[in-house]
Amino acid sequence: MSRTTAAAAPSLPDAWEELVTTALLGTDRRTPAGTAPGPRAPLALLDAAALATVRRRAGLRPAPAGERPRPAPEDRRPPLPPAAARRLTMLLADRSGTSGGGRRGTAPDLMELLPQWLAVANAHGYAAPPESLPALLDAARGRTDLRPAALRLAGPRALWLARLNPDWRFALRSTPGGGTSVPGPHDTDGIRQLWQEGLFAERVALLAALRSREPAAARALLATTWAAERAEDRLMFLDSLRAGLGPDDEPFLEQALADRSRNVRATAAELLSSLPGSALADRMAVRAGACVAVDHTGDTPTIAVEAPHACDAGMERDGVVAKAPAGRGERSWWLGQLVEAAPLDSWSRRLGGRTPQEIVALPVADDWQGELHAAWCRAAVRQRNAPWSRALLGEPSAPEAGGPGAVSLAERAQLLGTLEADERAEWVAGFIETHGLSEAFQLLGVCAVPWAAPVGRAVVDALNIARDAGSYPWSFSGVMGLAERCLDPSESGRLDALLAIPDEPENASPGAGGYWSEAFQRLVTTLRLRAAMLTELTPPGP
């Protein structure tokens, strides 16, 4: 038997084996030791087996102890306040149940609140209670978007735990160095050794960590082995220079422009072009400037575009892709790349000292407007240029959803990303006031959470208008869901008036009023819950 505890009496195992063998074969074939064959033999066997069974059980001894695990590293972070610990248990307990499609009713969607809860708990620097770690790891296993925050809250003990359970190996992979901490800033030998001997993921994590502390040291470390790295590794490493990119990186990047791999060259060029003072940026400014000029011959100044006629070796070296994608003209393809990589600040000089607004407002000859403005949008995002973004976005209240027609919603969302949070919020609020909610979803996604007051007000007003117009709330379920997660909890007071079931206006969809009331109720419930969650996470006063 596979029992790990050993029986007491030394003679017992033999006698027991004998009993088991006899029982397996049957007393007709084998007579139990010490009894006469016959009708009584089976009962004698059972008697003996009963005695032996109880004796074996009564005499059980502990097994030898295995090798004890190494203790988990100490976690010095403060524990969660008790109410917050209970809330975490509830948020995690809801995890299994979010599969149901059906109507959502008035109850909040707890799982959707977990990311926010984790972010706030981490901002306070709490440690998760040890008993919650298995559920936290399971949640992080199922949802990769939760992983960084969940693992941070879970802390070092979770990694200790993950080493014991294959289900949680992901935690070791998604943590720098597989749980072995990145060497400290002064551990030069440790850094060098990990860089030379570590696994690829460990090296990427090391480079990223070092880059965030000392950008120059990270670049120097990369340079030590650059020539010997594989092409796809070079690409990944080069990409980690994107963080903390500065003028000092230019020589290294210039040298990478001559790399064997085309992808590495392209990435180097892209990085250089987002350094407005770089030599590459200057070269691109000259090239792009040669293609775009203001034409004063007509009644009004107009931008004239003369796209490049060829893609020469110098352009290719600077990252311009010579071969156009199927269905696109070569010359416009090249133009787009030149304008995208040219520093935006160079255009004012080139185009008669005009401001970005004035430049964007100029008419463009020969249908080049779309191409040109789209390239400027990409440049504004890449160079994080707020004045140009503002100019390209235009007024939020303008017809045609504001701004030049060539700017799509996705591009607008990206442009908004280059603005400060306040300005972004004002713009989105203005957009919603004019254009309603139907196109606002993508734009709301780039607004800081919780939403600034103007955005919140605009969304609530727009929902109210949509309700009065008699449509069903699920036409706005995306925005509703966002509002539940992003609206400032202090706004819930303004929503009270919307909870009642309104009189149904003429032309309204039947029953819509009730559904709206339900949807608003869920919104308010969720906001209250979020407010309660935040209060629970506030550290007790000193």
Add this chain to the structure above:
Amino acid sequence: MTQQGVRWTAEQVLALAPDSASRRAGSELGAAGAWSGAGSSGEGTVWGLCKGSGSDPYRTVVDIADASGPAYTCECPSRRFPCEHALGLLLLWAGDDAAVPRGRAPEWADEWIAGRRARTARQRAAQTPGSPPGPADPEAARRRAERRAERITAGAAELEQRLADLLRGGLASAERSGYGLWEETAARMVDAQAQGLAARVRELGALPGSGPGWPVRLLEECALLHLLGRGWQRRERLPEGLAATVRSRVGLPASADGPPVRDRWLVLAQYDTADSRLTTRRTWLYGTESERTALLLSYGAAGRAPELALPVGLALDAELSAYPGAGQPRASLGDRFGPAAPTTVRPPGTTTARALARYGDALRDDPWLEAVPVTLDRVIPTQDGDGWQLADADEDTALPLTPAARSRPGLWRLIAVSGGAPVRVFGECGHQGFTPLAAWPQGPGEAVPLC
């Protein structure tokens, strides 16, 4: 602490849920928006109006003062018990003081509570000694008991015959004969009104071919079943304590007629096991003054949570009466003298060697015992091949975990709480190993349920 005691924790409330769907539905309703007019009174009543799918909200009332566990009423049509509204209301009450303020119960809640308490009081009065106990005709009852005993004796004899046949032909043949033969035997035991024997026979039927070592397990179970049959046949000659154990193991009903013991009982663990007919809930209690460990059993029809729900980790001031039978931990919960309250008391622990010795001693009173309740102190969950064991921190000995405990999520909670450091663990210790049910961290901290 106030006279009304503490509010429950969310886990305690969720433990009342009959299944995971209600658990989820309940937690969704445990937020202020769904409720209006909610409140709680000092006498242990919680009420509220919950918006449902209809036009009128459901009135939900929970009585948490009752000694036999919380009682619920709700106007919703749900057949789950307690329904998600009762659970949601309790969660709201547990989580948010402001959402369920103290106050006077509205009339509709008061009416139900008053009616219920009057009913229970009448039932109590009917049970207390002084009123005539049991059936009216003692002579008829004696004759019925005798007839039943005769049937059980006949059943035991038949069972003995079947076991003898099996051993004569050899256990190797049992793998071929299949489950049907055992079901038939079990049905005979049910006819003989020997539920205990029937359950053992059914378990026997599942053993042949149940993985490595099955002949050993089958021989052990056959031998113990044989021992029980023998015990029944000779019960007149057994010491009274052992005879009572035999009677209850065979399946005769008994009543908890031991003297009531009042103590502050710490709720150590509560878990359910279910088969196709019945859900059995086991609750382990530890008397902080009497230092006794007691087991409460409560039952619910399949799919319904048993009514008794005690908050794990809290202590309640209550009376317990033991069931008959030497060394039996089973007791029944009598009067409660106040709501459950938090406590820092932990049961004292022992080593793995002493825990096993305690099981060995207990077999003297009850050779059919599978495990005894034990608290281990300073043990470290340690990996042992594919399995896990609890290793003494200060000695070189360990108890393996039972196969069932190895696959439960509670195992990982235990390992997480330990973090490689010694912890105190309450659980069941028997011949299959140790089943952990609750753990206390090395430093200060509440009991962590593992089941």
